[in-house]
Amino acid sequence: MSTGNMNLTLKVWRQKNNKTKGALVDYKLSGISPDMSFLEMFDVLNEDLITKGEEPVVFDHDCREGICGMCSMFINGRPHGPKDLVTTCQLHMRSFKDGDTIVVEPWRAAAFPVVKDLTVDRSAFDRVIAAGGFISVNTGNAQDANNLPIPKMKADAAFEAAACIGCGACVATCKNASAMLFVSAKISQLALLPQGQPERYRRVQSMVAQMDAEGFGNCTNTGACEAECPKGISLENIALMNRDFASAKFVSEETV
Amino acid sequence: MSDINSNIPEGELTSKWTKYKSSVPLVNPSNKRTIEVIIVGSGLAGASAAATLAEMGYKVKCFCFQDSPRRAHSIAAQGGINAAKNYQNDGDSTYRLFYDTIKGGDYRAREANVHRLAEVSANIIDQCVAQGVPLAREYGGLLDNRSFGGTQVQRTFYAAGQTGQQLLLGAYSALERQIGMGKVEMYTRHEMLEVVKIDGKARGIIARNLITGEIERHFGHAVVLGTGGYGNVFYLSTNAMGSNVTAAWKAHKQGAYFANPCYTQIHPTCIPVSGDHQSKLTLMSESLRNDGRIWVPKKKDDNRKASEIPEDERDYYLERRYPAFGNLVPRDVASRAAKERCDAGYGVGASKLAVYLDFKANTERYGRIEASKSGIHNPDKETCMRLGTAVIKEKYGNLFDMYAQITGENPYETPMRIYPAVHYTMGGLWVDYNLMTSVPGLYCTGEANFSDHGANRLGASALMQGLADGYFVLPYTIGAYLSKEISVKAIPTDHPAFVEAEERAKGILNKLINIKGTKSVDHFHKRLGHIMWEKCGMARNEKGLKEAIEEIRALRAEFWSNVRVPGVVEELNPELEKAGRVADFIELGELMCIDALNRNESCGGHFREEYQTEEGEALRDDENFAYVAAWEFKEGVNFELHKEELKFENIKVAQRSYK
Numbered sequence: 001m002s003t004g005n006m007n008l009t010l011k012v013w014r015q016k017n018n019k020t021k022g023a024l025v026d027y028k029l030s031g032i033s034p035d036m037s038f039l040e041m042f043d044v045l046n047e048d049l050i051t052k053g054e055e056p057v058v059f060d061h062d063c064r065e066g067i068c069g070m071c072s073m074f075i076n077g078r079p080h081g082p083k084d085l086v087t088t089c090q091l092h093m094r095s096f097k098d099g100d101t102i103v104v105e106p107w108r109a110a111a112f113p114v115v116k117d118l119t120v121d122r123s124a125f126d127r128v129i130a131a132g133g134f135i136s137v138n139t140g141n142a143q144d145a146n147n148l149p150i151p152k153m154k155a156d157a158a159f160e161a162a163a164c165i166g167c168g169a170c171v172a173t174c175k176n177a178s179a180m181l182f183v184s185a186k187i188s189q190l191a192l193l194p195q196g197q198p199e200r201y202r203r204v205q206s207m208v209a210q211m212d213a214e215g216f217g218n219c220t221n222t223g224a225c226e227a228e229c230p231k232g233i234s235l236e237n238i239a240l241m242n243r244d245f246a247s248a249k250f251v252s253e254e255t256v
Numbered sequence: 257m258s259d260i261n262s263n264i265p266e267g268e269l270t271s272k273w274t275k276y277k278s279s280v281p282l283v284n285p286s287n288k289r290t291i292e293v294i295i296v297g298s299g300l301a302g303a304s305a306a307a308t309l310a311e312m313g314y315k316v317k318c319f320c321f322q323d324s325p326r327r328a329h330s331i332a333a334q335g336g337i338n339a340a341k342n343y344q345n346d347g348d349s350t351y352r353l354f355y356d357t358i359k360g361g362d363y364r365a366r367e368a369n370v371h372r373l374a375e376v377s378a379n380i381i382d383q384c385v386a387q388g389v390p391l392a393r394e395y396g397g398l399l400d401n402r403s404f405g406g407t408q409v410q411r412t413f414y415a416a417g418q419t420g421q422q423l424l425l426g427a428y429s430a431l432e433r434q435i436g437m438g439k440v441e442m443y444t445r446h447e448m449l450e451v452v453k454i455d456g457k458a459r460g461i462i463a464r465n466l467i468t469g470e471i472e473r474h475f476g477h478a479v480v481l482g483t484g485g486y487g488n489v490f491y492l493s494t495n496a497m498g499s500n501v502t503a504a505w506k507a508h509k510q511g512a513y514f515a516n517p518c519y520t521q522i523h524p525t526c527i528p529v530s531g532d533h534q535s536k537l538t539l540m541s542e543s544l545r546n547d548g549r550i551w552v553p554k555k556k557d558d559n560r561k562a563s564e565i566p567e568d569e570r571d572y573y574l575e576r577r578y579p580a581f582g583n584l585v586p587r588d589v590a591s592r593a594a595k596e597r598c599d600a601g602y603g604v605g606a607s608k609l610a611v612y613l614d615f616k617a618n619t620e621r622y623g624r625i626e627a628s629k630s631g632i633h634n635p636d637k638e639t640c641m642r643l644g645t646a647v648i649k650e651k652y653g654n655l656f657d658m659y660a661q662i663t664g665e666n667p668y669e670t671p672m673r674i675y676p677a678v679h680y681t682m683g684g685l686w687v688d689y690n691l692m693t694s695v696p697g698l699y700c701t702g703e704a705n706f707s708d709h710g711a712n713r714l715g716a717s718a719l720m721q722g723l724a725d726g727y728f729v730l731p732y733t734i735g736a737y738l739s740k741e742i743s744v745k746a747i748p749t750d751h752p753a754f755v756e757a758e759e760r761a762k763g764i765l766n767k768l769i770n771i772k773g774t775k776s777v778d779h780f781h782k783r784l785g786h787i788m789w790e791k792c793g794m795a796r797n798e799k800g801l802k803e804a805i806e807e808i809r810a811l812r813a814e815f816w817s818n819v820r821v822p823g824v825v826e827e828l829n830p831e832l833e834k835a836g837r838v839a840d841f842i843e844l845g846e847l848m849c850i851d852a853l854n855r856n857e858s859c860g861g862h863f864r865e866e867y868q869t870e871e872g873e874a875l876r877d878d879e880n881f882a883y884v885a886a887w888e889f890k891e892g893v894n895f896e897l898h899k900e901e902l903k904f905e906n907i908k909v910a911q912r913s914y915k
Contacts, residue, residue, distance in 0.1 A: 004533075017827070035530045035664075043535055043778070050776045050831070055822050058830055060323060062496040064536045066658065067421055068327040090661045115467060116828045123444065126324050130436030134429035135388045139308040139727045142379070142386035146343060149397025159390035159415060162422060166326055195388045 004033025006093060009101040010045065012057055018113050024103065034094035038081060039064060039071060041093055059118040066090040066230065069165030072172070073118055074105040079169035079228050087167065087230045107168050109177035111215045122168050124214040125182060131210035132203040133186040135195050154192050161189040163231045170225035170233075176217030181225035183211050184241035185233045191244055201252035204244040209256070258901040260513070260886055263688040264368040269906045270350075273372045276689075277732055281739035288313035291738055292746060294461055294476030296448045296503050298325030300420075300427055300719060301702025302482030304726025307430035310439040312731060314738075317474055318431065319443045319463055321498055321833075326428045329484060329496040330722060333420025334541035334655065336404065336412035337719040339377040344401050348409040350374045355907060357717060360406040360586050361682070361710020362860035362876065363909045364516070366884075366902060368689060369707045376728040377720050381413055383727055389426040391415050403546055404715035406586035406914075412716045417541050417655045423719055427726070446472070447833060448503045449761040451479060451510045451698060454753045458510075458698035462754070462761045466833065469826040471758055473749035477741045478697045478734060481507060482726065485681035485703040487520065489841045489848065490793070491785020493678035494526060494539040500837040501844050504685050504704050512693035513886035513898060515686035515706035517844065518852035521713055521861045522794050523679030524590035527662055527672075528610040537677040538662055540613070540655055542715040545583045547618040547648065548672070550574050550590070552602040552611050562604070562612055562671045573597055577871075581914040588712045588861045588874070589914060591676035595794050596872065598675070605673045614671035619644035676794060680718060682709045682861060683851075686886040686900075690733035691725060694886075697737060701725035706884070711860025765825050768835045773818030777834045780815045784808065784838070784845055792849050797865040801853040808846045812893075815842060843893055850887075850895060857881045878909055 007030045015022025029048075032041055039061050046056035062070040071088040075081035081091045096102065104118065112120040162185070170181035187204050190196030196203070219238060226235045249255065265272045283291065291314050295306040298320040306318040320328060340353040353374040358365055381399070385391060391413050392400040401410040415422040434440040443463065450462035452473070460475040486501035487493035508514045525540045551570045558565065573593055575582045585593075594611050597603065604610050620637065623644030627635035635643075645668055649656070659667045685693050685700040687707055692699050702722040709717065791804035815838070823829040858867040858874035859881070867875045884900040 033531055033533055036533045037535075037662075040533045040535050044533065047776055047778065050820060050822055053822070056831060058828055062322060062327055062498050063329060063332045064497060065332055065494075065538045066661075067332050067418070068322075068329070068496060069324075070322060070327050085657070086661055090658070092661070092664070094664055119828065122323055126326070126432060126435075126442075126444075129326075129429060130432040132436075134433040135386065136433065137383075137386045137430075138311040139304075139383060139430075139731070140379075142382035145341075145381045145385040145391075146398050148385070150393060151397050152393045152395050155390055155393040155397075158388070159392075159422070162390050162415075162425065163418065165421075166324065189390065190388050193388050193390070195386060 004031050004036065004093070006032040006034065006096070006098045008032055008096070011101065011103045012118070013105045014057070014117055015114050017116055022114065032093055034092065036093045037064065037089055038073070038075070038091040038093065039089050057118060058116045061089060064089040067165060069167040072107050072120065072167055074107060074172055076103055079107065079172040080230050085230055085232055087165070107172035109171045109216070111177060111179070112168060112171060124216070125166050125168065125179070127214060128179070128183055128207055128210045129186065132199070132206035135190060136199060148194060150194060158189045158192040161185045161192070161233065161237055164233050165231055167230065169228050169230060171216065173224045173228040174217065175222065175224070176220060178219045178225070179211050179214070179216035180219040180238050180241065181229060181233055181235070183207055184237035187241045187244065188237040191240060200244065201248035202254055202256055204241060205248050205256035208245055258899060260686070260694070260898050260900050261688065262366065262900055263690060264366070265689065269367060269371050272368055273375055280732055280736050283735055283739050283742060285313050287742040289315065291315065291741065292317065292476045293734070294474060294479045295319070295482060296461065296480065297328065297482035297484060297702070297704070298428070298431065299328035299330035299482060299484060299702060300424055300722030301704070301726045302328070302480070303424065303427035303431045304723050305480055305482060305701060305730050306440055307427060307434050308727055308731045309734070310434035316434070316440040317443065317476065318440055319446045319448060321445065321447045321466065323444055325431055325442060325444065326425060328424060329499050330424045330719070331421045332496065333719055334417040334539065335543040336402065336414035336419045336716040337380065337423060338404070338411050338714070338716045339381045339413060339720065340374055340411060341378050341381060343399060344410045346409045348411050352409065353377060353411065356407045357708070357714060358710065358907050359912060360714040361712050362874065362912055363710065363878070363882070363904065364859050364902065365708055365710030367904060367906055372729065373708050373721060373724050376724045379728055380720060380723045384423055384426050387426040387430060389415070389422045391422070402543060403584060405542055405545060405584045405590070406714040414543065417543070417652060420719060423723065427723070449506065449836070450757040451507050451695070452753050452757045453510055453695065454747060454751065457696045459747055460749065460754065462757045464761070467828050469824070469829065471762055473754045473758060475747050475749055477738060477744060478699060480699040480701060480730065480734070481685065481704050482701045483704045485684070486841070486844060487678045487681050489784065489845050490678040490788045491781050492529065492534060492537050492789070494523060494537050497536060500840070502837050502840045504700070505840040505844060507685060507693065507695065507698060509889050511695045512698060512700070513686035513888055514683070514847060515884050515886045516683035516711070516851065517848045517887070518792070518855060518862050519682035519711045519860060520678060521587055521680040521682060522591040522676045524587055524594055524676050525613060525674045526677035526679070527659065528605060528607060528675040538658065539677070539679060540659060540672060540674060542587065544613060544652060544655065547651070548583065548613040548615050549617055550583055550611055550613055552597045552604060556601040562614070571602070578914045585914045586712055586714060591794060592863060594676055610673040610675045612671040613674045615648055615667070616671070619648050622647040680713055682706065682711060682713055686884065690736055691730050692733070692737065699730060699734060701730055711862055764836065764839070765832065768819065768839070769821050769825055769832060771817065771819050771821065773820045775818050776820060777831055777838050780811065780819060781834070781838045781841070783811055784842055787811070788845050788848070792845070792852055795863050795865050796852050798853065801849045804849045805846055805853070808842060808849065812842045815839065846893065847887060847895055851885055854885060854897065855881055874912070
């Protein structure tokens, strides 16, 4: 059982709501254990604040096992902090040193307005999916699953694209606040599978249109999104999306 | 014995559902357009029901407390989903899945519901594949399967260690499609705080907009709760931080019976607690028991490293005690066996509350197979381990990474340390065959209801049940009720019942914020969790349960006089959300202990120390306890017991044996 001995200085973004201005506020923390997760360290901070009669920091989190995509802190200039391929909830304090100063901010993008403190509104992602991120098959319309063999390589590639957790780190880290990695991951998943073919070109047009309408920026091939994605979603998905988008506009019979 | 009616259709077990489906009253398309259904929860059970009902033409409103329906905790399910497809040609069938589920549940589930579940299991896989869910495949392009505990066939479909995520994203995409078409109105960051009843029927809900704090009234001809389990009553569990019982508990207080609350599943393979700061526990999928062997040292208090303990000084206690099922015994059996070894002083790691899950033997075995595939004869050990590690990585890579991230240890080199943790709750709102609670028009699906798993759920059956309820059962059964409601016009929400329900909800919020005590919500939640884990956890006894009931009552009084909830009601206030949930957990905790005390037998996840065989196995009492305990809420946090007798007409009830 560990009782910790790390001392930290936190600079945390505090903002009452989307109508007020925010600012970084300093907090000192001591007795932090290296075995704590980053969010458990925030639990300690909030418990302190409540005891002192102050308002705790509001931050999004839920599963705390790296899969729900809810946690979303921008830590020392990187979404989900310094480690590759992990979400904030899976980041542990052993990745920091005693005496460190840690700056924690919300995701910053026009399409993700701040709700309060470190919590932002990511509903733009849901609207992009609602625009076409699906296969139109009503319940009860399916044939036997093994009537449609799918080459393992294709299935595995679709799975890798489908591993996206919709956290928004790609948008947060992109200098253009582009959502292309997120959008292309869903487009790829469905474009790689035979089930996704009938709506393939319709889908890419609808989703891209919605992405633009939400105010996300364009892609300039920097690759920060891929580097920061906690699930390792590949830039190749963006290439596939662009190819399909071009095909849709120039070759497909169906334009949306 | 029964004083409640489960409305199971007459006829042969195997034809009940088919007959029911072809005779259930229908609602014509023009009437569906004017009928509104409220769905609370957007996990597998909620999202699938919302999407399917909207596809059928109903007007649907769906609510979730997360910022997106895609984040419901179904997403965290790792291992897989069962279906009686018999793709592996290993003798599987609908009957076998039915039989395994009843036996796995220790003969405490309803035959008719479980058979229906087994019947629709195959449709789920078809539906999900059609949606583009990327389930694991073989090189031939067909779907792959693996084994799970409590069965001797391979019927589990999976997507690496992320099966729940992929299935939920499938249901979510179906739901978003309906949202985009304007057929579902989605309310994210909304929490249900009351059920509204008019003339005895559920007619809507009161919900709080978590961003603005506003209290809203919503009408529905029927209300469906797919709000998940209540494992967080233990504070530490594998549930998400926000998982809660509030919606189900408010329904309970409005007359919905709560069934078998003491049936909780303690999952055998979780990462052990590392300190007091711990906020949640992380599961290591049961699928790991396919290739991991569980052991402890033969010597007490052995402080050597795992690698320094020779083979003949290791006790593979599951293989020793249960040779037929070995490491794949059901979860309750595996959990108790781990506790037994640790209590006896054979635990490992710093806390001594852990056992080893060791992949070495199977890594080497896989390596040997790979070597022979590539034409390497008599490969050395190093080659075997190298090739085998690649196989293990493909199967369980994300789980191994997660383990390394949390513990700071490399599980490819040293065995994992695991210990049981609260994972799933078999109990829940009582529902009849139609999935309707004891309040007319109020339905309950998925983990939130009690219906299919008896006293113990088998691995990979939760995803099956959630999707069965939402895609294939509720959409039919709800028609039986709604077909009689077609002449009911939408009731305006200024009806006195809405006003009164809103006052109740506001009263609780204002009371919580005005206590202005000295202790945080988490402080009370941790204390509740401690009482529940110690006295209503893996093993229970009369004395402990009686103490727990007194302690929980005292805790409730202290909570309502000394909790500190900062901030105000009219804004985003997570502490206020937690406070309401913990208040409900405290009441539920008391009921769980009352239920555990009432059930003078051991069955599945409910182990009463007074009732065990000489070998330490659970000892059922079929003569006196073959019933569902359905509790009715009475004024002042009191509970009245109703019984639904369980009749086994198709399965011979026997002592469960995995030896």
